[in-house]
Amino acid sequence: MTVIAQDPAVRYKGQIVTARIAVPAEDLRVGPMGYRLQLVDYDASRRHFNGQHKLPARYEEEPEAWRRGDAAIVEDYRFHAQNTYALVMRTLSRFEFALGRRIGWSFSTHQLKVAPHGMYDANAFYSPEHEGLVFGYFTGASGTPVYTCLSHDIVVHETTHALIDALRPRYMDPSTPDQAAFHEGLADVVALLSVFSQPEVVVHLLRPRTGKEAILINRKDVLPAALRQSALFGLADQMGSEIESMRGSALRRSASIDPDPALKDTPEFLESHRRGELFVAAIIGGFIDAWSDRILSSGTPNQRHFPLARVAEEGANIADALVTMWIRALDYMPPVHLQFGDALSAALTADLEVRPDDSRYQLRAHMLARFAAFGFAPASRRKDPVGIWDAPPTGLRYDRVRFESMKSDKDEVFRFIWDNRTALELRDGAYTEVLSVRPTVRVGIDGFVVRETVAEYYQVARLTPQELTDVGVKAPAAYLRRLAELEREAREKREAAAKGKAPPSNDGAPDGYDAALDEADEGIVTPLYGGGILIFNEYGQVKYWVHNDVFGSGQFPRLRYLWDEGLILAGRDGTRLRASRLSTLHRLRAIGARRAFAEGW
């Protein structure tokens, strides 16, 4: 299917740069509606249905204007429908290819709803509770409409949010500054690398702007600084300025942040909508380094020019390999309380499993170097190989479970966890649930198949202040004071209500029910989360175990962050977390707002 390669502002000889991409074959219903996506072209601002769209059944049936990239496609809603549908499905299939399995959405139904012209707004967002993606449109500075559904990286960005949510639904819970930033950061990375994985886009960016059809590129133009200028800033420059503004100049900012380990602790970069830029800067910086190294090392030492097509192809290949690495990394990340160091170890491990030989691109070395430059070390302390997740604890017992069942049955995996609860540090007092069991099949570069089963479980405990102390979890003093106040208010209210009333009787209550005992167990509770992932190899043995202890020492900094940021709300009915909507996060990012909750009340 033809899609716009970046956005309508990126043109070559007057034509919009398009790309031909492959999507999973299916017989689409008019809408379009397919097995994973339902496009509903309803405009909530106008309260108007733009109609159902019948997409061409084959590439050859597409209008010529689409394939040429005529300006008219900007106003062709049928093309908008195809562009949106194709990019969502391609991103989904990209994830499925990398992970080696089908991916459901985070909600129970099968089809993601997509509104390509959902409302008048300079915004686009994923809404899990509404099971959909909404793309806004608005009037640009020139007075003409700007459609976010025509921006390649915006569509891929939003789809990536939906896919991260499907794989790690707890990552939208308030937790750590890194977790809050990760959704945005990884969505940006996948979107940007998805653009760069198209050779035609890379050629367009690298081609000297002389108007001539260059076929060679100078050595100095493949050095890292030059590639950053042409590829990254060049892409940012060519984005429609409104689209770039809407994205908070994400690409430009990420490309221009100079590595500095101190940045991650500054108030500016503790804001989640800025922190993700450090994540993006590390990965995109590593991409540029790997690309430059590859070109320079593949030629002769004195080679002054390189074939442009080959440079573009190598860039596209590296971008593609990096996207795969980071998508696969999701399977190796803990289910809750993600830190960037966890993400890095996950990426290194996932890549090593299918690409043990990294000599061609040195991707893992470049990732390590760039993350280190921003002050992020891998969570794993392992030295050989560096940053890879450690081996699991020894002495796990497998004798009471059946491997075949463990490949798909949550209860069987729970049995395994239960039998090994001491070794796997399952905590008494916390409720444990296996969230998913997913078999995966990947093909390594040696052509051999790597089979794994990824099981995800989590623990949750809701503890009173005294119970927090009992299990050794500290909490911020101001938060505990607030809980004490609430408990005092609740107790005074109960006592006031009880005055003048007869003691509660058990008439009509279940035998043995004692209301007073029930009340004594109540208190303002704080939710704590933990959990882990188990990666089983093809023999049913645990290869990796990555986890967060529900009562571990990491809970205190997390509670302190949540309290300081106003993300944990203590109320009479208990404490709850206050999640942000992605639409709000995108808007804050676009306007560069500061929240700095430490300064708030």
Added chain:
Amino acid sequence: MPNQPIKVEIRSYQVGFGDCFLLSFIYSARMQRHVLIDFGTTELPSKGTKSPKPSTYMPMVAADIQRVCGGDKGRLTAVVATHRHADHISGFGTDGRTGESGSIIKALRPKLVLQPWTEDPDAAKDATKATRVSNRSRKGFVAGLASMHEVARQIAALAATNPPWMSAAVRKELAFIGQDNIANLSAIENLIAMGEARGARSRYLNYGDSSGLDALLPGVSVRVLGPPDLTQTEMIRKQRDRDPDQFWHLLAGTQHGATGRGLALGLKGRTRAPEERLPIEGRWFRDRLEKMRGQQLLEIVRSLDSQMNNTSVILLFEVFGKKLLFPGDAQLENWSYALEDAPDAAEVRDLLADVDVYKVGHHGSLNATPRTLLWERFKKRKGRQLQTLLSTLPGKHGHTASNTEVPRRTLLERLETESHLLNTNDLSFGATPELCNLLTLTP
């Protein structure tokens, strides 16, 4: 002529959700100078079924200001309109919505009218100070403010039609915030007219400017601590790659006046096919899109509201060794220039640590009194020597459930326990309202 006041009286007028402060610098029985900081309301308290309307009540406040200033022949030294929200300027209107209040103030012939630089008519024309990287300029910034009004107007009008897809809670909040952000042309025109009257002048202020008040108030120095202008925030942009025109991107395309209409009604005339009936399977998502739209409008209006608050003038008066801080509705983004980014920010923080009187920002909201950068540095909290003035009306802005209520409970607790608080909400209202709290300062 006395060269220093012997007394300062600060009247915090009851205007419900709004601000109105009269600072009277008393030099002698015959020499007084009066500065009015803001005069506006979006909602008056309602006590029982009989509460005066703004058109009845605001002239009463204006008449009292006139009385304090010396009656019919009295004079205001200066009027400060910290920013253009209705709850700060509606009382200056002469179109009848607040009765004759604006005319009464105008008759006091202020010598000086102070507003933020964003109100400068020249800024609307000045295209020469465009920044290097983009088209941002004072002209564009000011045009953006005008567009905000249009956006607010359209959205408030939409909310008033009671659309079926908009929940009652969203409608209520949109109506409240939207009304506050609608242009109050009559008030703006009166402010301009007062500044252009014979013997009077206007000044449009940004951080570090001379306010012009020092020459009119012997023995009083006044420092302008906000808002920063584009040149000042351009410096930050270079240092931190942070965009100073925070709403610029949000309001892309406002030169064409399209945004407000578009937000309310979408882009018309773009139908590509005859309108089809939405298929049955599309209804579920359509209903949810419409609910999301309500939330989207609320997010936008809240953002605009914050941006407008951040144009507030922040003034620090110093008189017989006492410091009086009046920050309008400045929020963190406005404060951060003075407290963190300005070249003399460290000096400013030290200066503000000694504040004696603090007018609580933005009616006690959660993000207008920077906690560590400002509040916790106030030394006079010790022994409750700090005087705080709060002009607010609970239950109108924000929500308790999301910890965004105005005034913010946690801030209010600290104001009550760590300062001597005068809260207009404690004044009685109704048939014979208490018009104001009075704070008197002496050397």
